[in-house]
Amino acid sequence: MESNEITKINGKGVYIAGNDIDTDRIIPARFLKCVTFDELGPSLFFDERFDTEGNSKHHPLDAEVHKGAEVLMSDANFGCGSSREHAPQALQKFGFRAVIAESFAEIFQGNCTTLGIPCVVMEKPYRQALATIIENAPDIDLTVDLHSMHVVCANQIFPITMKNSSREAFLAANYDPLDTLLQANDAIKVTAERLGYI
Amino acid sequence: MAKNLFQKVWDGHIVQQLDSGQYQIFIGLHLIHEVTSPQAFGMLHDKGLKVAYPSRTFATVDHIIPTDDQSRPLKDDMAEQMIQVLSDATEEHGIEFFPPESGSQGIVHIVGPELGLTQPGLTVCCGDSHTSTHGAFGCIALGIGTSQVRDVLASQTLAMDPLKVRRIRVEGELAVGVTAKDVTLHIIRTLGVNGGVGFAYEYAGSTISAMTMEERMTVCNMSIEGGARCGYINPDQTTVDYLRGKERVPKGADFDKAAEKWLSYASDADATYDDEVVIQAAEIQPTVTWGITPGQAISIDESTPDPELLEGLEKALISDALGYMKIPANTPIKGTKIDVAFLGSCTNGRLSDFQAVAKLLVGHKVASGIKAIAVPGSEKVDAEARALGLHKVFEEAGFEWRKPGCSMCLAMNPDKLVGDEVCASSSNRNFIGRQGSSTGRTILMSPIMVAASAIEGKVADAREVFGLK
Numbered sequence: 001m002e003s004n005e006i007t008k009i010n011g012k013g014v015y016i017a018g019n020d021i022d023t024d025r026i027i028p029a030r031f032l033k034c035v036t037f038d039e040l041g042p043s044l045f046f047d048e049r050f051d052t053e054g055n056s057k058h059h060p061l062d063a064e065v066h067k068g069a070e071v072l073m074s075d076a077n078f079g080c081g082s083s084r085e086h087a088p089q090a091l092q093k094f095g096f097r098a099v100i101a102e103s104f105a106e107i108f109q110g111n112c113t114t115l116g117i118p119c120v121v122m123e124k125p126y127r128q129a130l131a132t133i134i135e136n137a138p139d140i141d142l143t144v145d146l147h148s149m150h151v152v153c154a155n156q157i158f159p160i161t162m163k164n165s166s167r168e169a170f171l172a173a174n175y176d177p178l179d180t181l182l183q184a185n186d187a188i189k190v191t192a193e194r195l196g197y198i
Numbered sequence: 199m200a201k202n203l204f205q206k207v208w209d210g211h212i213v214q215q216l217d218s219g220q221y222q223i224f225i226g227l228h229l230i231h232e233v234t235s236p237q238a239f240g241m242l243h244d245k246g247l248k249v250a251y252p253s254r255t256f257a258t259v260d261h262i263i264p265t266d267d268q269s270r271p272l273k274d275d276m277a278e279q280m281i282q283v284l285s286d287a288t289e290e291h292g293i294e295f296f297p298p299e300s301g302s303q304g305i306v307h308i309v310g311p312e313l314g315l316t317q318p319g320l321t322v323c324c325g326d327s328h329t330s331t332h333g334a335f336g337c338i339a340l341g342i343g344t345s346q347v348r349d350v351l352a353s354q355t356l357a358m359d360p361l362k363v364r365r366i367r368v369e370g371e372l373a374v375g376v377t378a379k380d381v382t383l384h385i386i387r388t389l390g391v392n393g394g395v396g397f398a399y400e401y402a403g404s405t406i407s408a409m410t411m412e413e414r415m416t417v418c419n420m421s422i423e424g425g426a427r428c429g430y431i432n433p434d435q436t437t438v439d440y441l442r443g444k445e446r447v448p449k450g451a452d453f454d455k456a457a458e459k460w461l462s463y464a465s466d467a468d469a470t471y472d473d474e475v476v477i478q479a480a481e482i483q484p485t486v487t488w489g490i491t492p493g494q495a496i497s498i499d500e501s502t503p504d505p506e507l508l509e510g511l512e513k514a515l516i517s518d519a520l521g522y523m524k525i526p527a528n529t530p531i532k533g534t535k536i537d538v539a540f541l542g543s544c545t546n547g548r549l550s551d552f553q554a555v556a557k558l559l560v561g562h563k564v565a566s567g568i569k570a571i572a573v574p575g576s577e578k579v580d581a582e583a584r585a586l587g588l589h590k591v592f593e594e595a596g597f598e599w600r601k602p603g604c605s606m607c608l609a610m611n612p613d614k615l616v617g618d619e620v621c622a623s624s625s626n627r628n629f630i631g632r633q634g635s636s637t638g639r640t641i642l643m644s645p646i647m648v649a650a651s652a653i654e655g656k657v658a659d660a661r662e663v664f665g666l667k
Binding site for chain 2: 017018019024025028029032033034076077080082084085088103105106107111114115163164165168169176177181187188192198
């Protein structure tokens with residue numbers, strides 16, 4: 001894949017509080033009716049943002065001050081539930097380029113990695129401090145730095161961690177593994193034969 | 199060196215280690231459906247790629263298919279288009295497809311096992327998180343995203359990090375009225391919805407060994423709800439007996455040879471684990487959820503939690519969950535009024551689930567005003583249930599007997615809750631809005647508890663309603 005290395009993400013942040021924010025919440029199942037992912041952006045967190053009459057529920061994503069945010073922060077077990085890639089696709093199409101949380105569900109984290117969205121883990125006290133900064137100064141940029149493994153914001157430095165294989169893949173620009181997988185065609189065939197699959 | 203099943207199957211399927219540290223793993227069985235797979239064919243097309251091993255992928259339709267009128271074209275244009283794209287792609291790439299009325303259509307995780315496509319020692323994947331179901335046969339069974347569906351179609355491999363293995367031993371005999379569903383809800387309640395992150399779960403112990411394959415599938419199905427990447431059970435004689443005679447397994451002497459190989463994948467007696475948890479079967483009661491995650495569960499005799507006893511985010515989360523459910527704090531869950539009863543899904547939509555309920559349902563009626571639907575998991579389940587006359591038992595009791603599909607588990611088809619209806623559901627997720635209404639409410643429970651609740655019109659204890667002793 002002709003992807004570029006991902007080392008730093010700069011942008012405004014928005015905090016969506018809550019543990020166990022599942023992929024049904026990130027994108028309700030009715031929006032999965034599609035044969036491409038292109039139009040998913042506006043459906044992100046739809047039922048959290050609008051009531052059944054379509055009135056705004058004043059979700060952080062719709063606050064004027066958070067318009068254009070590119071880094072989403074949440075709490076534990078973000079992205080749990082369904083394997084639907086529609087969830088990270090909707091995040092990306094909405095404009096997000098990185099996610100910070102206490103922890104991530106694994107399928108979601110893997111899907112994000114393939115799309116080039118780093119999922120970084122930050123401990124609670126740091127997230128609380130960062131949430132306060134964002135609340136007080138929503139226009140301020142924060143930088144997610146995968147080299148130094150820090151988030152930098154308002155001259156403060158917040159340590160982060162992430163799955164090592166994902167970090168390696170972002171830094172080496174091969175987070176979409178397809179080309180690498182295909183290069184092993186001969187070895188794949190040998191494995192398939194050895195296992196009696198062909 | 200002694201190995202557990204995960205290590206044996208994983209090691210055998212390694213193609214190579216990648217620079218990122220991940221492994222390239224060969225996938226033995228790939229299952230696809232109409233919701234997460236059509237886009238992958240588009241991605242292949244964009245890159246000019248073909249399906250590398252089409253004979254290792256099988257397709258069916260389940261998520262979006264209506265359970266009343268399945269005649270084509272479907273009334274929902276987009277649903278029709280999704281099924282058509284899948285159907286065309288399977289034809290173009292030479293993939294076997296089980297459409298409605300083929301006799302083999304159904305929920306992908308029910309179809310694989312019942313055809314005998316799911317066999318011990320396989321790596322299985324599908325663009326659906328409940329792929330963990332297939333672990334019941336001793337497979338590494340992984341839910342994947344659409345880009346990974348693309349990877350498997352194009353290369354028959356996946357890039358994966360290895361997993362740690364936690365053995366969960368459940369020991370002893372389950373009490374009357376306590377089912378495999380209660381076992382899995384109890385495990386999730388105990389270990390948490392993210393307790394399994396980084397792990398494959400090996401379910402073991404005398405309780406698990408005594409389970410039928412269908413019960414084992416229920417347990418493995420919900421591994422993902424506990425955060426585990428997959429869950430599995432070691433193949434044994436029960437596994438072999440289930441597979442004997444299935445359409446896609448070897449016949450005669452070849453079957454015996456295959457069975458010997460299957461049994462060899464079981465964890466060695468002296469295998470080691472990264473973690474072990476022991477649960478006593480006697481502690482497990484009929485379990486139901488009260489909140490918005492499968493871990494927010496209590497036994498039928500317990501009361502909802504009291505957020506006032508908690509602090510900070512925990513307090514807010516419990517309080518918000520109760521608020522969404524419109525269920526009071528510190529109140530018995532039994533007696534909570536329901537509007538809908540749903541029997542079905544990849545968790546509990548197999549023949550034995552309907553048999554267990556039908557046996558108890560005779561002579562009972564669904565309470566007035568309750569909408570009750572029974573949705574067989576596959577055309578085979580439907581046909582077998584009809585042959586046994588089960589559909590009549592359900593209909594006489596006041597259930598609608600529907601055509602196969604995922605139905606109200608995720609409500610991508612017309613089966614949806616309306617407004618803030620409460621559904622007693624045998625499915626796997628009670629997330630906000632999960633059953634098709636953004637204010638709908640789900641209470642997860644076993645099939646016999648769903649039946650008991652349908653009869654009472656409120657969350658009820660099957661042991662009391664059916665006089666189980």
